[in-house]
Amino acid sequence: xxxxxxxxxxxxxxxxxxxxxxxxxDLDLLKHxxxxxxxxxxxxxxxxxxxxxxxxxxxxKVFRNHGFGIDVASLGELDQAMASGVKPENILATGPxxxxxxxxxxxxxxxxxxxxxxxxxxxxxxxxxxxxGKKIKALIRxxxxxxxxxxxxxxxxxxxxxxxxxxxxxxxxxxxEHLDILGIHVFQWGNILDLPQLKSLWNEMASRCxxxxxxxxxxxxxxxLGGGLGIPYEANQxxxxxxxVAKELFQLKKKFQLENIYMELGRFAIGPYGHYLTRVxxxxxxRGKELLVLEGGINHMVRPAIxxxxxxxxxxxxxxxxxxTFQVHGPLCTALDKLGDYQLPNDIxxxxxxxxxxxxxxxxxxxxxxxxxxxxxxxxILYNDDLMIPRWPRPSIDWLV
Ligand SMILES: Cc1ncc(COP(=O)(O)O)c(C=O)c1O
Numbered sequence: 545x546x547x548x549x550x551x552x553x554x555x556x557x558x559x560x561x562x563x564x565x566x567x568x569x570d571l572d573l574l575k576h577x578x579x580x581x582x583x584x585x586x587x588x589x590x591x592x593x594x595x596x597x598x599x600x601x602x603x604x605k606v607f608r609n610h611g612f613g614i615d616v617a618s619l620g621e622l623d624q625a626m627a628s629g630v631k632p633e634n635i636l637a638t639g640p641x642x643x644x645x646x647x648x649x650x651x652x653x654x655x656x657x658x659x660x661x662x663x664x665x666x667x668x669x670x671x672x673x674x675x676x677g678k679k680i681k682a683l684i685r686x687x688x689x690x691x692x693x694x695x696x697x698x699x700x701x702x703x704x705x706x707x708x709x710x711x712x713x714x715x716x717x718x719x720x721e722h723l724d725i726l727g728i729h730v731f732q733w734g735n736i737l738d739l740p741q742l743k744s745l746w747n748e749m750a751s752r753c754x755x756x757x758x759x760x761x762x763x764x765x766x767x768x769l770g771g772g773l774g775i776p777y778e779a780n781q782x783x784x785x786x787x788x789v790a791k792e793l794f795q796l797k798k799k800f801q802l803e804n805i806y807m808e809l810g811r812f813a814i815g816p817y818g819h820y821l822t823r824v825x826x827x828x829x830x831r832g833k834e835l836l837v838l839e840g841g842i843n844h845m846v847r848p849a850i851x852x853x854x855x856x857x858x859x860x861x862x863x864x865x866x867x868x869t870f871q872v873h874g875p876l877c878t879a880l881d882k883l884g885d886y887q888l889p890n891d892i893x894x895x896x897x898x899x900x901x902x903x904x905x906x907x908x909x910x911x912x913x914x915x916x917x918x919x920x921x922x923x924x925i926l927y928n929d930d931l932m933i934p935r936w937p938r939p940s941i942d943w944l945v
Pocket of ligand 1: 597811
């Protein structure tokens with residue numbers, strides 16, 4: 545992948561002001577993209593923003609202002625969405641860890657749609673709805689059995705997300721008078737960049753969900769396919785076109801005679817609009833390998849350690865020096881803190897900044913910021929051509945007790 549372009553003048557200003565590692569989110573570019581999506585998207589395909597990808601309130605507000613509901617997966621995300629001005633009826637709640645108390649608080653907060661990740665949750669929600677004298681909209685989440693395929697969302701592996709087909713098939717949902725079960729949620733495949741593969745997975749998922757709903761005598765109005773749209777992290781990867789995605793979803797809806805398809809987008813919706821910047825602290829050659837140690841690493845941006853997939857990154861300043869391969873590490877006292885191997889101009893030196901791209905999703909909140917007590921990174925946004933700093937760097941003295 546070509547390194548994406550970025551707004552150097554604003555980032556220069558942010559570097560001067562913040563003077564520490566930071567995330568930079570280009571919300572003007574995000575708005576532009578969402579305006580384009582709104583023109584393409586049919587009415588009966590509903591997009592939610594999965595805020596686990598990036599729950600910054602400014603980000604939530606942009607999605608809200610472009611007609612997205614918000615998918616929350618914890619009480620913390622629910623509180624954040626509501627504190628950011630999202631109406632509860634525009635909130636959908638996923639996530640496997642829903643206790644009776646959490647379900648009750650969702651009813652009290654009038655959350656619009658609740659995904660039932662187990663038969664127990666269905667019974668608990670029904671009981672809480674009965675006590676509150678309400679009828680609650682819900683989807684059941686099924687975990688389909690696949691014979692092959694790896695994914696962060698499970699793929700063929702057994703995970704805590706939903707329950708299997710046979711459990712739901714034997715579940716007497718008609719007894720749950722206080723639930724309005726409108727359909728099925730199914731999501732086991734993340735970060736897929738290949739449209740034909742998405743198409744074939746979605747068709748298989750839809751056909752098995754239609755079969756399951758028939759067996760359960762459940763009218764299937766709504767199918768929620770979760771997220772899973774990938775973004776390019778590697779050379780030679782190309783982004784998928786939203787137009788093609790929307791076309792596929794529309795055809796799927798027609799083919800399976802659904803009233804609506806939901807998708808909860810995280811990575812695809814926000815990933816490309818975030819960059820992470822950090823400084824080079826040290827450069828050395830260790831047993832013949834060129835090595836850089838940066839101010840921030842997996843404490844600020846953990847994903848490369850989990851997935852072994854580096855973010856696309858480069859030296860921030862322009863240089864015409866020849867390229868060398870550098871092994872790039874963060875500041876933690878663990879060899880896990882490796883961001884990847886990068887081709888960089890060989891005049892790179894301590895004090896230089898590096899910029900990493902595609903960092904808008906699964907960055908700040910997915911990381912392990914407290915280990916070794918380095919400062920937390922700042923978060924900087926560009927919105928309506930204004931540079932704003934909703935989060936300054938936080939030294940450990942601010943949060944250690
Ligand atoms: C239930 C659910 N929906 C949506 C998403 C967002 O997925 P993605 O970032 O692939 O769009 C996730 C990610 O874990 C999820 O668990």
